[in-house]
Amino acid sequence: MDEGFNNIEDLLKGTLDGYKKQPSPKVWKAVSLKLFFRSSLFYASVFILLVGIGTGSYFYFSVNNTIQEVNANSDILLKPTNETDQLVSESNTLKETFESGNEEQIITNNTKLKDKIENNEKISEVPPASEVLAKTQINKYPGLPGLNSDDNINPMTTIYPPFTYGMVNTLPEYLNLTSAYSGFNIVPKDDYGRLEASFALGAFITPELIFLNDEDNSKKSAINIDVTGVYGNNLFFEAGIGVSISEDDGKYDIKYSQYDSIGYFYQVNSFKIDPASGQPVFKTTLEGLYDTVNYNTSETVNNYYTYLRIPVYAGYKIREFKRLSIFLKAGGIYSILVKSIEPGIDYTNDNATDIVIEDETPNRIHSYFKLSASLGLSYRLSNSFDLSVEPVYNYYMQPVYERRLTNKATWSIGLRFGLLYKIK
Amino acid sequence: MYSEAELIGRCLKNEPKAQAQFYKLFAPKMYGVCFRFAKNKMEADDILQEGFIKVFFNLKSYRGDGALEGWVRRTIVNTAINYYKRNLKYQNDLEIEKADTMHSADNGILDTISVNDLINLIHELPVGYRMVFNLNVIEGYTHKEIAEILNISENTSKSQLSRARQSLQAKVNKLNTIVY
Numbered sequence: 231m232d233e234g235f236n237n238i239e240d241l242l243k244g245t246l247d248g249y250k251k252q253p254s255p256k257v258w259k260a261v262s263l264k265l266f267f268r269s270s271l272f273y274a275s276v277f278i279l280l281v282g283i284g285t286g287s288y289f290y291f292s293v294n295n296t297i298q299e300v301n302a303n304s305d306i307l308l309k310p311t312n313e314t315d316q317l318v319s320e321s322n323t324l325k326e327t328f329e330s331g332n333e334e335q336i337i338t339n340n341t342k343l344k345d346k347i348e349n350n351e352k353i354s355e356v357p358p359a360s361e362v363l364a365k366t367q368i369n370k371y372p373g374l375p376g377l378n379s380d381d382n383i384n385p386m387t388t389i390y391p392p393f394t395y396g397m398v399n400t401l402p403e404y405l406n407l408t409s410a411y412s413g414f415n416i417v418p419k420d421d422y423g424r425l426e427a428s429f430a431l432g433a434f435i436t437p438e439l440i441f442l443n444d445e446d447n448s449k450k451s452a453i454n455i456d457v458t459g460v461y462g463n464n465l466f467f468e469a470g471i472g473v474s475i476s477e478d479d480g481k482y483d484i485k486y487s488q489y490d491s492i493g494y495f496y497q498v499n500s501f502k503i504d505p506a507s508g509q510p511v512f513k514t515t516l517e518g519l520y521d522t523v524n525y526n527t528s529e530t531v532n533n534y535y536t537y538l539r540i541p542v543y544a545g546y547k548i549r550e551f552k553r554l555s556i557f558l559k560a561g562g563i564y565s566i567l568v569k570s571i572e573p574g575i576d577y578t579n580d581n582a583t584d585i586v587i588e589d590e591t592p593n594r595i596h597s598y599f600k601l602s603a604s605l606g607l608s609y610r611l612s613n614s615f616d617l618s619v620e621p622v623y624n625y626y627m628q629p630v631y632e633r634r635l636t637n638k639a640t641w642s643i644g645l646r647f648g649l650l651y652k653i654k
Numbered sequence: 655m656y657s658e659a660e661l662i663g664r665c666l667k668n669e670p671k672a673q674a675q676f677y678k679l680f681a682p683k684m685y686g687v688c689f690r691f692a693k694n695k696m697e698a699d700d701i702l703q704e705g706f707i708k709v710f711f712n713l714k715s716y717r718g719d720g721a722l723e724g725w726v727r728r729t730i731v732n733t734a735i736n737y738y739k740r741n742l743k744y745q746n747d748l749e750i751e752k753a754d755t756m757h758s759a760d761n762g763i764l765d766t767i768s769v770n771d772l773i774n775l776i777h778e779l780p781v782g783y784r785m786v787f788n789l790n791v792i793e794g795y796t797h798k799e800i801a802e803i804l805n806i807s808e809n810t811s812k813s814q815l816s817r818a819r820q821s822l823q824a825k826v827n828k829l830n831t832i833v834y
Contacts, residue, residue, distance in 0.1 A: 239791050245769055246792055249686035257699050258677055261706045
């Protein structure tokens with residue numbers, strides 16, 4: 231008998247020691263993706279992104295503070311003096327220079343003009359600023375309804391990018407850098423110079439379909455409920471907290487043994503020699519053959535997982551048509567597993583012995599991060615309430631399972647419904 | 655194609671091309687190793703993926719005092735062991751029915767068994783038996799080493815191997831019945 235074992239062992243060792251098998255190409259894709267996330271290129275990308283967000287935020291808040299300062303000092307107005315007229319005249323000269331494309335002259339004139347503007351800051355007489363500004367070409371700040379009236383814009387104190395300092399509203403539309411820069415100036419003012427930045431509280435519900443991208447192309451569903459705060463207007467920020475309940479299969483492998491029929495055979499009871507042919511004739515009976523047979527089966531049950539989620543978004547309102555507006559939104563959602571409901575199974579079979587149940591359910595990851603982007607539609611129900619609908623796409627940065635290193639990234643789509651209450 | 659030393663150097667610098675070549679060089683053989691330890695293809699994919707990520711992350715610790723393939727293989731085997739440990743939720747106590755199954759195999763039958771049949775035989779083993787059988791018979795670990803790695807006693811390791819042998823013998827005999 232030992233010889234038999236050794237034969238098998240030798241055979242297995244000899245055959246399987248150098249056994250080669252080509253893995254699925256998906257494995258390398260997953261490995262290389264993971265390597266990328268550990269590479270310096272990834273960190274460089276994240277760094278650039280963070281610097282970009284930081285710079286954008288700095289400009290955004292700087293411009294808003296300046297507007298507020300201007301409004302607080304709105305009684306300080308310009309005096310239409312000879313110096314001011316000269317400023318306007320030089321500004322128009324600069325415009326012509328710019329159109330001619332002579333950059334050197336532009337910079338020289340720009341510096342001169344800037345100096346002159348700074349020297350004219352302390353002007354005591356009080357004329358209407360609109361008289362001065364009317365002489366210049368006023369940019370209407372497309373996309374910022376509160377800025378259609380330019381009465382509140384003071385070119386002496388509003389911050390502009392360095393290159394355009396003093397040239398504001400004097401250049402053609404396509405050359406006016408302020409026009410492009412006004413994208414940062416996302417908080418519009420009303421005709422009285424008040425900021426129209428709004429803060430709103432929102433409640434959202436999102437049915438979500440998750441594509442696990444595993445071998446079976448499994449699709450799972452989830453429902454998310456969020457409460458968020460939204461600050462801003464054309465450019466806005468949203469952050470909040472919520473819960474996500476997702477369902478998944480619990481998989482169990484069941485092995486058991488059962489005494490069972492494995493076939494039949496003919497039992498020879500007696501025989502005699504046929505005198506004619508000289509051949510033996512057998513008398514047989516059919517006998518059943520029984521043995522202990524090992525069985526293997528699998529069962530699935532529904533498991534439920536509850537995650538605490540923290541969504542953070544930045545968005546931009548693209549267009550507004552009366553009560554409707556379209557916006558783009560992108561951000562991330564950090565999820566932490568808080569509760570698992572795994573009922574398990576109870577296998578019963580009276581004929582079975584040696585029942586072994588193996589839990590094949592992959593463990594859920596305890597926290598993960600997903601990127602989220604949406605193109606949404608918002609409908610103004612009243613001055614206080616907005617209704618929004620957003621088709622959402624989510625890309626999971628980590629697999630949802632602890633050890634199931636899926637070869638492709640998990641992703642999901644959802645439809646986010648929300649009601650927003652504007653506080654100011 | 656880079657030489658082995660150059661390949662390691664470039665992989666350490668995170669050069670994607672070198673990493674791809676490194677993977678192509680060792681993946682088929684390592685996948686064979688994973689496939690023996692795993693229960694199915696999906697598990698084998700997981701182990702290979704996790705194993706190669708470890709290989710790349712820990713490549714700096716390879717000092718060159720042994721064959722690179724051996725070092726990669728040890729890393730993959732360790733990954734398979736860890737994978738097994740993490741998945742060990744139920745202790746498998748399936749008894750092999752000795753009276754029905756203990757027969758020695760006919761030497762001639764073993765010659766007719768294909769590699770796929772052998773792999774299937776391994777896959778059909780309960781997970782604990784499979785692990786001990788792989789480590790002892792194929793990878794050459796001693797029972798003492800297996801006991802330490804799997805946190806079991808030496809006697810358990812021996813008994814698991816014995817049962818694995820019996821189970822394999824029974825399966826080969828069953829295969830024998832089917833062949834004829």
